[in-house]
Amino acid sequence: MDAMFARELKLGGRAAVNYAALDRVERRTERVDGIDAVVFFNPGRVASVMAQVDEESLRRRPCFLCPDGIGPEQLTLDWTSPAGQAYWIRVNPFPIFDRHFTVSVARHERQQIAGHFADMLALAEQAPEYVFFYNGPMCGASAPDHMHFQAVPAGNMPLERAIRSADAVRFAAKREGVVICRVDRYAQGAYMLSSTDREALERQFGLLLAKGEIPSAEEWEPRMNLLTWYGPGGWTTVVFFRAESRPVCFWSKVPGRRIQISPGAVEMAGVAIVADRESFKRLNARRLGAIIREVSSDTPISF
Ligand SMILES: [Zn+2]
Numbered sequence: 573m574d575a576m577f578a579r580e581l582k583l584g585g586r587a588a589v590n591y592a593a594l595d596r597v598e599r600r601t602e603r604v605d606g607i608d609a610v611v612f613f614n615p616g617r618v619a620s621v622m623a624q625v626d627e628e629s630l631r632r633r634p635c636f637l638c639p640d641g642i643g644p645e646q647l648t649l650d651w652t653s654p655a656g657q658a659y660w661i662r663v664n665p666f667p668i669f670d671r672h673f674t675v676s677v678a679r680h681e682r683q684q685i686a687g688h689f690a691d692m693l694a695l696a697e698q699a700p701e702y703v704f705f706y707n708g709p710m711c712g713a714s715a716p717d718h719m720h721f722q723a724v725p726a727g728n729m730p731l732e733r734a735i736r737s738a739d740a741v742r743f744a745a746k747r748e749g750v751v752i753c754r755v756d757r758y759a760q761g762a763y764m765l766s767s768t769d770r771e772a773l774e775r776q777f778g779l780l781l782a783k784g785e786i787p788s789a790e791e792w793e794p795r796m797n798l799l800t801w802y803g804p805g806g807w808t809t810v811v812f813f814r815a816e817s818r819p820v821c822f823w824s825k826v827p828g829r830r831i832q833i834s835p836g837a838v839e840m841a842g843v844a845i846v847a848d849r850e851s852f853k854r855l856n857a858r859r860l861g862a863i864i865r866e867v868s869s870d871t872p873i874s875f
Contacts, residue, residue: 573699573723576649577663577671585645586665590616594670602857607730607740607758609842609860613852616666621834621847623714630717637676637718651675653691668838668845669724675704676720683709683716684792689777692721693770693809696802701726705837706798710791710817712836722837726801730842731758735810736803745875748772752780752875758861759840761813761869768806777809783873784813795869797837812840813869821863831855835867 658678709716755762784794795814
């Protein structure tokens, strides 16, 4: 992945321009619920923040994860999971962090974690210097019609760092050797699963997902974001159950109220990205905390 990143940047295309621009992204720290959340003003992310993900809009645009829709300078690294699923790994041309990849299934099929979670664990084990994340089709994915993960360097997200140091979590249960904790800061409706046993983790992840609600007949899985990483203690997966796709303030017509943010896994883990200056100005600690609460699920889960 790192070699492909270096090769693609040398080509001097869109990725080279956008990764260079990352150095100039304005940022601010806001203390929210004991976490030093970071607000980024990144105009390069406008397509993701404002993405229209309704069925009609998706039908009308070429898929930017399929070979026909990628830029001419975009390289592709083929990867096959231990289960035999083929993926395309590419540099994300609209980065959040320095080194940001998409890992998409090598065929056009809808965003759905079922059948792919084991692949996420395999990716994390093979690239422990990265954190892999998944945004559900209603929860920040700008390509809900094409199954994909994303990867960014480990240690960039404040809530990820807090969980790694066993902060921000409260023990809930231990099943088949899998430690299950509630995340008790910043995000609500979030759970951490941790294990050195891959198969047990897969089973416990499936059981946890089965406890989540599917809010409508048009949806096929609970609304969620996932983070997964691998380290000396085995795998860690954080499940953020979600209530809403975007906060009400996203569409506000009242001047001074609108904040355009599309929370995905990165936002749920303490990095809030906005693409316009007004939203950047307004997104203070109080508003960010309220937005994260608004989009989090408040349905309690018992173990
Ligand atoms: Zn596609």
